[in-house]
Amino acid sequence: MSYEYIITSTDGRVGIVQFNRPKALNALNRELMAELMAALDVFDADDDIGCMVITGNEKAFAAGADIKEMANAAPVDMLDNPFIDYWDRLRRIGKPVVAAVSGFALGGGCELAMACDMIIASETARFGQPEINLGIIPGAGGTQRMTLAVGKALAMEMVLNGRFLTAAEALQHGLINRVVPTELYLAEAIKFAAEIAARAPVALRLGKEAVNAVYEMPLQAGLAHERRLFYMLFSTEDQKEGMDAFINKRKPEWQGK
Ligand code: DAK
Numbered sequence: 001m002s003y004e005y006i007i008t009s010t011d012g013r014v015g016i017v018q019f020n021r022p023k024a025l026n027a028l029n030r031e032l033m034a035e036l037m038a039a040l041d042v043f044d045a046d047d048d049i050g051c052m053v054i055t056g057n058e059k060a061f062a063a064g065a066d067i068k069e070m071a072n073a074a075p076v077d078m079l080d081n082p083f084i085d086y087w088d089r090l091r092r093i094g095k096p097v098v099a100a101v102s103g104f105a106l107g108g109g110c111e112l113a114m115a116c117d118m119i120i121a122s123e124t125a126r127f128g129q130p131e132i133n134l135g136i137i138p139g140a141g142g143t144q145r146m147t148l149a150v151g152k153a154l155a156m157e158m159v160l161n162g163r164f165l166t167a168a169e170a171l172q173h174g175l176i177n178r179v180v181p182t183e184l185y186l187a188e189a190i191k192f193a194a195e196i197a198a199r200a201p202v203a204l205r206l207g208k209e210a211v212n213a214v215y216e217m218p219l220q221a222g223l224a225h226e227r228r229l230f231y232m233l234f235s236t237e238d239q240k241e242g243m244d245a246f247i248n249k250r251k252p253e254w255q256g257k
Contacts, residue, residue: 001042005032008039011190013050013197015043018057025063026056028108033086044093047256050197050204052093053189054116055100056109058182061125064107067134087140090115091212094205096196100189101125102182106164111140114149117208119176120192121167122185127175128164148215149175200238201256 001008007018017039019026026032036054043049056062065083078084090097090112099105099113102122110127113119121127129142137143137159147155150165150173157163167179180188196204206229213222233239237257245252 001038003035003039005029006035006039008042010049012194013048014190014193015039015046015049015052016190017043017052017054019055019062022057022059024066025060025104026109027064027066027068028062028112029066029069030081030083033083037086037089040090040093040097044095047201049095050199050201051095051193052097053100053186053193054097054112055186055189056102058122058124058185059103060109061099061101061103061105062109062112063104064109064130065140087111087115094208095201096193096204096208098189098193098196100186101127101176102185104128107131107138107142108140111138111142111145114145114175115141117211118192119170120185120189121170121176121179122182123167123179124182125167125170125176125179125185126164127167127170128162129158130162130164132160132162146175149173200236200242200252200254202236202238203233206233 005019005021007020009016017036019032021027021032040052043052096118097116099116099119101113101119102125104126105113106128107130110129129138129146131138143155143159146158154173158165165173165175167176170176171179210226210229213225217225237255241254242252
């Protein structure tokens with residue numbers, strides 16, 4: 001499939017989507033989001049892919065939703081816009097998704113990174129929800145996911161006063177997984193994703209689902225959900241294979257079944 005605003009590639013079992021709108025700092029317009037979701041759906045359905053990486057370029061992961069596209073929107077335009085559906089679809093991707101972030105991850109760009117499962121950042125990454133400067137607030141999860149990640153005090157500063165976090169601050173406050181030298185950030189993210197992609201595919205999906213359930217369920221329901229997923233894994237060939245490989249001191253060969 002050919003795309004205008006993204007570039008897709010693979011590296012072993014890692015599917016990579018790179019935003020390709022550098023002149024607009026990878027601002028997320030409707031077409032880019034449609035292409036991103038189409039590409040993620042293709043990778044999600046491909047048995048040869050175990051994990052995905054979403055990235056931008058060194059200067060910008062994404063500087064937000066496209067302000068020029070939104071500027072004259074009426075509420076009903078926003079409601080009818082498939083743009084919103086793309087964000088919901090991201091939550092339904094079953095395989096793990098890693099955001100490789102360098103430079104600006106602002107507004108919708110920051111929300112997109114937070115909607116991924118893990119974030120690897122370059123030293124020059126900047127995370128922010130500067131929507132307040134436009135007379136709006138975050139609309140794709142920024143007030144919720146940021147607060148859950150960094151806590152109320154800092155989230156309030158970010159949402160109400162447009163404070164950016166450096167990569168080091170984001171790491172300190174638990175928003176991201178690791179910070180790496182800028183020239184290595186994409187290679188490191190792919191390496192990180194490749195390690196994950198080599199693991200038992202069904203367990204990866206269910207592990208992701210179980211962790212994300214924390215955002216959706218009270219503890220009792222979450223624990224019960226986790227237990228059901230845990231039991232379900234005992235119906236897989238990979239559980240038999242993993243335990244047999246451990247007992248016989250050999251490397252497991254996952255079937256994804
Ligand atoms: N949209 C459109 N164009 C953008 C852009 C954006 N978000 N950010 C940058 N650009 C464009 C600039 O207009 C400029 O284009 P030209 O003028 O050259 O044509 C080009 O990128 C380079 O930008 P600058 O000249 O400004 O570059 P600087 O290095 O000086 O500054 C900056 C970089 C990142 C500090 C600055 O560009 C900036 O402040 N950008 C805007 C950041 C921002 O406010 N982001 C939040 C946008 S609101 C929702 C889903 C999503 C959202 C809401 C709802 N639903 C599902 C309900 C998301 C909302 C947002 O993200």
